[in-house]
Amino acid sequence: MTPTTKPIRRALALVAALCLGWSAPGLADPDPTADANPASVAEPRLDERAIDAARELIEARAEPLPPPTQTDRAPEPIAPPPLRELKVMLEWYLGLQHAPWILARERGHFDRQALSVELMSPADPEVPTKLLSAQRIDLALGRQPQLHLESAAGQPLVRVATLIDSPAGGLLMREDIDGLNALSQGQLAYGVADSPLIARTMLAQQGIVLEASRLVDRHFSLGQALLGEEVVAVVAPLAITLSAQLAEEGLATRHFPAEEHGLPAYDGLILMAHQERLAGLREDIQRLVTALERATLWALNHPEAAWSLLVASEPSLDSAANRRAWPWLLARLATRPAALDPARYERFERFLVEEGQLQATRPVAQLAVDPND
Structure with missing residues (x-):
């Protein structure tokens, strides 16, 4: 029961x-002593x-009812936390160097960190830091030399993560040119603001003074400038991928790394924030860096699967040139994006002072931070 x-x-x-x-009468046993007159009716009574x-x-x-052990109604679903939106501008058009961002998006790392990340490609390579300084975007990608130079010019920039922790650029020229000492004449193409410094330093090692008139800003069209023989060399921020692309076009090139010709080692690709917004964005940046780190480690552990996911989600990256450059690029990715090497930034400050680009060195804390500190 x-x-x-x-x-x-x-x-x-x-x-x-x-x-x-x-x-009542007629229901109980008849009383023999009762009046037989039907008009005489006995009053009903209760036993x-x-x-x-x-x-x-x-x-x-009454015994108390036990509490219910189950309910027929399904529990109300728990609403997921709202996603925090971040607008991030790339330093270049979408390429292999952005693999951690693509993989983090496709593998759900951003979602698990409650982030909605919008990746934007710039119309011009000089646009990202300008928009960041104007607080029209949340974060921007760039390079360590760029950070030093533009912050010295008054831009309120600060490094919050490193995505490629070694120099990735340098001078790229046609294979039939003897070497850097052959660049005493002719024009050099560049696409980003810190490239003239790199080119001047590298040629100074050969005793060549590079006049500003020999530098031509070609923005995103560095490969076309070299293919069309408009210039004798290009200052490539990501030389290996450009070299692979030119090889696919039939042009063999030689790459001279910047760090082997006069420049101190530097971070080849960094993430920057606005100094005045850093405190408010710190938690979001921590979550973002965690997502990028997990995506990078997965790619290192599963390079073929990472390549397949990369080109499936971004078909424009599926080329023979990028396939050849993928192992090189993968080896350059920073496995600890948040980690900061203060000595590296101190050395580059001293280098800029020696080159006459700065009056005096600045504290590293003004230039770069570890978002987890």
């Missing part, structure tokens, strides 16, 4: 007791024993 049926049975017993205890039984049932204390 279930607990809910006990009160019902008790109520039925009460009704039955009252009915059985009620007697005293039935009344007592009914009273006992009424006064009996």
Whole structure:
């Protein structure tokens, strides 16, 4: 018997007791002494024993019902936390160097960190830091030399993560040119603001003074400038991918790394924030860097699967040139994006002072931070 049926049975017993205890003429045994006159009707009466039984049932204390052990109604779903939106501008058009961002998006790392990340490609390579300084975007990608130079010029920039922790640029020229000492004449193409410094430093090692008139800003069209023989060399911020692309076009090139020709080692690709917004964005940046780190480690552990996911989600990256450059690029990705090497930034500051680009060195804390500190 279930607990809910006990009160019902008790109520039925009460009704039955009252009915059985009620007697009326024609229902009870006939009284031989009663008047035979049908007009003489006896008053109905209740059996005293039935009344007592009914009273006992009424006064009996009902057993309490046990609490329900389950509910037929499904629980209300728990709403996921709202996603924090971040607008991030790339330093170049979408390329292999952005693999951690693509993989983090496709593998759900951003979602798990409650982030909605919008990746934007710039119309011009000089646009990202300008928009960041104007607080029209949240974060921007760039290079360590760029950070030093533009912050010295008054841009409120600060490094918050490193995505490629070694120099990735340098001079790229046609294979039939003997070497850097052959660049005493002719024009050099560049696409980003810190490239002239790199080119001047590298040629100074060969005793060549590079006049500003020999530098041509070609923005995104560095490969076309070299293919069309408009210039003798290009200052490539990401030389290996450009070299692979030119090889696919039929032009063999030679790459001279910047760090082997006069420049101190530097971070080849960094993430920058606005100094005045850093405190408010710190938690979001921590979550973002965690997502990028997990995507990078997965790519290192599963390079073929990472390549397949990369080109499936971004078909424009699926080329023979990028396939050849993928192992090189993968080896350059920073496995600890948040980690900061203060000595590296101090050395580059001293280098800029020696080159006459700065009056004095600045504290590293003005230039770069570890978002987890």
